[in-house]
Amino acid sequence: MLTFEEKLNIIEEFPELEKKEISLGRLNFHFEGSLYDKKIVVYRLHPNGNGFVYAGEIEDYPTDEKGMVNIKDMNKEELRSLIREAIDSLSLSPAEKNPVMEEWLNKNDQALVLMREEDGFNVYAEEQLEGTFNSYEEAVNFLEQEGFSRL
Structure with a gap:
């Protein structure tokens, strides 16, 4: 198990993170971007070496109900x-993580395109x-x- 100091050194390798002191000697690291x-x-990186990393936006990564992963061990x-x-x-963005662009056709060979954009899904005719x-x-x-089906 890494010590508090070893974990702190690793975390501080990431210049994107900003250290914030909280109660009981614990630290949070914020990503303002x-x-x-x-x-x-x-x-809540604790002097005893316990703490968590938010992984709630990492696809298929096992987390608790709050999207956290314990880093103690x-x-x-x-x-x-x-x-x-x-x-x-x-x-x-969600569209960058999991892009969707599908063409759908109906019986009259009319085409629509389904695209993921920002936080939603849009359907376009041209x-x-x-x-x-x-x-x-x-x-x-x-x-x-x-009456459309995916190609």
């Missing part, structure tokens, strides 16, 4: 890699916006109800 409401990357490489992934995940949806499932449901 986050595209999300979440700005704290390292949470991590080695140098694991901690460094997790922090890099956490910062990167907060630096990309350059004209046909619909905006909160989820992929909503967009697909619309397209299927209109």
Whole structure:
């Protein structure tokens, strides 16, 4: 297990993170460049070596219900890699992380394009916006109800 000082040295390798002292000698490290409401990357780093890293925006990474990963027993490489992934995940929009661009056709060979943009999904007929949806499932449901199927 890494000591508090070793963890602190690793965390401070990331110039994007800003150290904030909180109660009981604990530290938080904020990423002000986050595209999300979440700005704290390292949470409650304690002098006993316990602490957490926010990994809630990293796809398929096991976290608790708050998106946190306990770093108490991590080695140098694991901690460094997790922090890099956490910062990167907060630096990309959902559309950049998981792009979607699909062409859908109906029986009359009319085409629509489904695209993920920012926090939603848009359907276009050439350059004209046909619909905006909160989820992929909503967009697909619309397209299927209109008689379109994915290529």
